[in-house]
Amino acid sequence: MGEMINANGAEFWVERRGQGPDVLLIAGLGDPAEVWQAQLDGLSDRYRITAFDNRGAGRTPLPEGPLSVPGMADDAAALLRALDIPAAHIAGFSGGSLIAQELALGHPGLVRSLVLMSTWARSDAYLRTMTGFWHWMAERAPSERAMLDAFYLWVYTPRAHADGTVEGFIEETLAFPHPQSTEAFQRQLEAFRTHDTLDRLAQITAPTLVLAGELDRAAPPRLGRVVAEGIPGARFEVLPGEAHQPFQEVPDVFNARVDAFWREVEARG
Known part of the structure; x- marks a missing residue:
């Protein structure tokens, strides 16, 4: 219970x-803490896992005024301090990976390490056009189900669409008692699509692992590679056959990879 x-x-x-070393999980566009269920279940035997609802997602209210990625990073920092966590391994995906970047830049003492999944440093023309489409699609889709049917084409693999996994995610989302409003979706989206850390990545000092899905349409590997090349000492890995959210589709693979990385960081002290 939360x-x-x-x-x-x-x-x-x-x-x-x-129980164990602290890990903070930061979700992406529209997603509540439950998106990390496979990590809350699969990694909590070795780590103290914390997940939360960003502003405007799940049970956390949407504030007045615009959202910003640095502001959401300040939220994450304040949460760590409120929970008396002096430093944590930070893992974020998609929009959450952008928040994680800003957290490492603005509050480096709180960041033990970074895992950036499906990430980017600055939107390119394709990403700007895609997210612009998402913005008006959220308003004009004939139903919430139709919106999810379309949106999830960018998020999950063809395999997940074929085997019923995506349909299961849609049913879970439709049944979730705290749906995100269109306004909250659009305001989060605007913050993420205007994110830009490209010229500041070299200031990140935390050990960093950048992961990309080979089939990711929303944040393709070329964008993640730019992030890894900008952060001193960062590692870059492409997960073959995966898309935007492998931590949901192949959680055992994802959990094993981040566990190995965190164990290595812990061993180095």
């Missing part, structure tokens, strides 16, 4: 599981 935590002037829904 709880509401006051941090940075807002109430955030937080779920925590397990």
Whole structure:
């Protein structure tokens, strides 16, 4: 069970599981903490896992005014401090990976290491056009199911569409009692599509692992490679046959990879 935590002037829904070195998981566009269920279940025997709802997702309210990635990074930092976590391994995917970048830049002492899944440093023309389409699609789709049917084409592999995995995710999303509003989706999206750390990545000092899905249409490997090349000492790996969210589609593979990375960082002290 989770709880509401006051941090940075807002109430955030937080779920925590397990014991061991601290890990903070940061979700992407529209996703509540539950998106990390396979990590909350699969890694909590070795780590103390914390996941939370970003502003405007799940049970965390949408504030007045625009959202920004640095502001959401400040939220994550405030949550760590409110939970008395001096430093944590940070893992973020998609929009959450952008928040993780800003967290490492603005609050380096809180970041033990970084895992950036499906990430980018600056939107290119393809990403800007794609996210522009998502913005008006959220308003004009004839139903929530139709919106999810279209949106998930960019998120999951053809395999997951064929074997019923995507249909299961759609049913779970439609049944979730805290759906995201169109306004919240669009405001989060605007923050993520204007993200730009390209000229600041060299300032990141935390050990970093950048992961990309070979078949990812939303954040293809070419964007992740730029991030890895910009962060001193970062590793870059492409997951063959995977798309935007392998931590959901192949959680055992993802969990084993990040566990190995975190164990290596811990061993180095």
